[in-house]
Structure formats: C-alpha cells, structure tokens
Amino acid sequence: MTVRLLLDEMYPPKLADTLHDKGHDVIAVAASAEFVGSDDATVLDIASGDGRCLVTENVWDFAMLVRHTSHGGVLFVHARRWPRTRVGLHRLADALHDAISGDRIPDPDDVRWLA
Numbered sequence: 001m002t003v004r005l006l007l008d009e010m011y012p013p014k015l016a017d018t019l020h021d022k023g024h025d026v027i028a029v030a031a032s033a034e035f036v037g038s039d040d041a042t043v044l045d046i047a048s049g050d051g052r053c054l055v056t057e058n059v060w061d062f063a064m065l066v067r068h069t070s071h072g073g074v075l076f077v078h079a080r081r082w083p084r085t086r087v088g089l090h091r092l093a094d095a096l097h098d099a100i101s102g103d104r105i106p107d108p109d110d111v112r113w114l115a
Contacts, residue, residue, distance in 0.1 A: 003100045005075075006047040008056035009036060010084065018093040024100050027052070040065055048072040053105050055096065055114075066111055073106035075099070076113045 005026040007016050013031035020026055029035045029043060038046065040061045047054040053073035056062055062074055082092040095114055099105055106112040 003105045004050065004052040005096070005100075005105070006043070006050065006052040006054050008043060008054060008058060009038075010057055011055070012084075012089070015089055015093055018090075019096055019100075022093075022097050024097065026096075041069075044069065044071050044074075048108075063111070066109075070109055072108050074111045075106055076111065078113065082114070 002025055005019070005024070007026060007028040007030075009029040011028055011030065013028040016026045016028040016031060029038070029046075035043070035046060040058065044054060044062065044065055048071045051072055053075055054062070054071070055075045055077060057077050057079045059076050062076070065071075066074055077092065082088050082095065099114060104112070104115070
C-alpha cells in the first residue's frame with residue numbers, strides 16, 4: 001500500500017516537494033489556497049478523506065480531536081527536534097523519508113510520534 005501524507009499548515013510546500021522528489025505522495029496544506037486557514041477538524045477531515053496521514057507539530061489540538069473522530073492517522077513531530085529552519089526541515093525530510101520507507105507511518109485511527 002502506498003503511504004500518503006498531508007503536511008499541516010506549519011510546514012512549507014518545499015518540504016512536500018522534497019519528499020515527492022524522493023518518490024513519496026505528500027502534499028502540504030500551505031500549497032493549497034483551498035486548504036490554507038482551515039481549522040484543525042477540517043484539516044483532519046481533508047487528510048482522512050484523501051486517505052492521508054496527517055503530519056503535524058500541533059499535538060495539543062490534534063490529540064484532543066483524534067479521541068472523538070475517525071481519521072487517516074496522525075504523525076506527531078517534535079518541533080525542537082526538527083525545527084522549521086533550513087537545516088531542521090532537511091533533517092525532517094530525511095526522517096519522514098525513513099519513516100515511510102521503514103513502514104513506521106501510523107495506520108488509520110492510529111497516532112505515533114516521529115522517531
């Protein structure tokens with residue numbers, strides 16, 4: 001099965017492009033005028049409806065949401081470990097690539113931390 005990811009709005013489209021260049025099906029909320037500014041519940045619905053696992057740093061809000069709704073999986077990212085700097089995003093792209101390649105992406109209705 002092909003892993004599909006949706007990067008939450010805090011991540012730049014360039015991160016999705018980098019992962020796409022590595023052969024992965026990844027889109028970014030920030031790349032879509034239709035999705036930018038959507039509330040968290042809508043973002044979770046968008047990901048789920050498109051068969052995508054959501055990648056986010058927004059642990060507080062999404063941890064609450066996933067308790068009460070079915071979803072396509074959520075992968076939490078620790079912002080201090082992978083800061084949204086040029087170097088941090090490069091390392092995050094590598095970590096996501098490794099997680100996809102190593103089958104460590106959460107299944108639907110599962111939640112994990114990126115390790």
